[in-house]
Amino acid sequence: MNWKLGYFPFCAVDYRAAQAWLDRQGAMGWRLKGIHLGCIARFERSGQERVRHCVDLHREVDGIWDGDEYLRLCADSGWDYVTWVRGMAVFAARPVCDPAPLQTDRGLEEETFWRRVIRRDLLDTLLGVVMLALLGVLWAVAWGGEGGLRARPSYELLCSTGALLLAASLVVLAVSLIWDPVYHLRRWRQRRRGGQTAGPKTFWPRLYGTWSLLPKALMTAYLVFYLLELGIGAFGGYSGREVADRRPELRERPVVMAEVLGEDPAAVCYLSWEPVWSLPVRGGRYLEQIRDEDGCRYIWCDRYTCVTEGYASLLAGSIRRDCGERSRMAYGVLHFQPADLGVDEGWATEDGAFLLLRQGRTVALVGTNCMDGPEPDLRKPEYLTSITEKLELG
Numbered sequence: 001m002n003w004k005l006g007y008f009p010f011c012a013v014d015y016r017a018a019q020a021w022l023d024r025q026g027a028m029g030w031r032l033k034g035i036h037l038g039c040i041a042r043f044e045r046s047g048q049e050r051v052r053h054c055v056d057l058h059r060e061v062d063g064i065w066d067g068d069e070y071l072r073l074c075a076d077s078g079w080d081y082v083t084w085v086r087g088m089a090v091f092a093a094r095p096v097c098d099p100a101p102l103q104t105d106r107g108l109e110e111e112t113f114w115r116r117v118i119r120r121d122l123l124d125t126l127l128g129v130v131m132l133a134l135l136g137v138l139w140a141v142a143w144g145g146e147g148g149l150r151a152r153p154s155y156e157l158l159c160s161t162g163a164l165l166l167a168a169s170l171v172v173l174a175v176s177l178i179w180d181p182v183y184h185l186r187r188w189r190q191r192r193r194g195g196q197t198a199g200p201k202t203f204w205p206r207l208y209g210t211w212s213l214l215p216k217a218l219m220t221a222y223l224v225f226y227l228l229e230l231g232i233g234a235f236g237g238y239s240g241r242e243v244a245d246r247r248p249e250l251r252e253r254p255v256v257m258a259e260v261l262g263e264d265p266a267a268v269c270y271l272s273w274e275p276v277w278s279l280p281v282r283g284g285r286y287l288e289q290i291r292d293e294d295g296c297r298y299i300w301c302d303r304y305t306c307v308t309e310g311y312a313s314l315l316a317g318s319i320r321r322d323c324g325e326r327s328r329m330a331y332g333v334l335h336f337q338p339a340d341l342g343v344d345e346g347w348a349t350e351d352g353a354f355l356l357l358r359q360g361r362t363v364a365l366v367g368t369n370c371m372d373g374p375e376p377d378l379r380k381p382e383y384l385t386s387i388t389e390k391l392e393l394g
Helices: 012-026 068-076 106-143 161-192 203-236 243-251 309-323 381-390
Strands: 003-007 030-036 040-045 053-057 079-085 088-093 238-240 268-277 281-292 295-306 345-348 354-359 362-370
Touching: 012 030, 012 040, 012 053, 012 088, 012 106, 012 161, 012 203, 030 079, 030 088, 053 106, 068 079, 106 161, 161 203, 203 268, 243 268, 295 309, 309 345, 309 354, 309 362, 354 381
Parallel strands: none
Antiparallel strands: 003 040, 030 040, 053 088, 079 088, 238 268, 268 281, 281 295, 295 362, 345 354, 354 362
């Protein structure tokens, strides 16, 4: 094969390590042709025994090089420009040429390193701290008050890939704001002591570069999954009174409906189905309203299948705590108590109107609310058997 790809995560602070890695590829006859997505290096066979590369600190303005004279001088010296990435200009030696290094003045190189790398990145870190503080203030404002983020059940965040990715990106960003100045100042002290800016060993440079790429990658993944989850909810869910058209399809799903609890399915006048699709959790939330001469009743059924039993236990605990803090529509707060329901973990309200079940990787919340009378006790065998069979918890 005449081409290959390589992982190039290096930051400008480790430009010497980047050059050492490229030269190792060049020693095997590979010539760099470009760096894509900021970290994927593409090489081609050069036909030479050895290809030299050079990484120089330089800046780019509006996508146009700010120094044509600089590029012309590099070309005259035998260095062909390849690409620019994260503050580094990358060159490959022209065939049949053995050019001299671009940086020969140690004092000028040290000044450039401080001005274009250390000082800039320390200012970026300071700006990141300010932005993170502002984000914290906005989060606090959005969390409180009527209709704020606090009004949303917290266990729903565990069912959202987007929410988990957003949390992970904020954690990575916070760690970076601590690690960045420490790492940069350590490199600067090495330089002041007369050592190399970044040595040929690439473990720490690659680790640091990979970590620096994570916030952007996680935020991009967050936006993708956020839009995907919105689309699934908008196109896969339903809320309305077209019961006769929608209910037969939903009856095939493992959700508790009116007939499971001994109610007349013909009395169902409204239903709602909200699919849940994420990397850690799949399932849905179902609600239907029954209205007849006995009054108005609601049936709830949330069922989730998690990636692991541990995650299912975590989700069940979050549901239990959240239901104990927030009202479940007209029913009110649900105070769950441990109960023997024939599953791995089970909880029930004092009157038995709501059950929280976990069997293996499956979690289910089932309940009923009668507006004009007492709710049935779902812990009774005739109800519990039908519920566990319909939810496929056997």
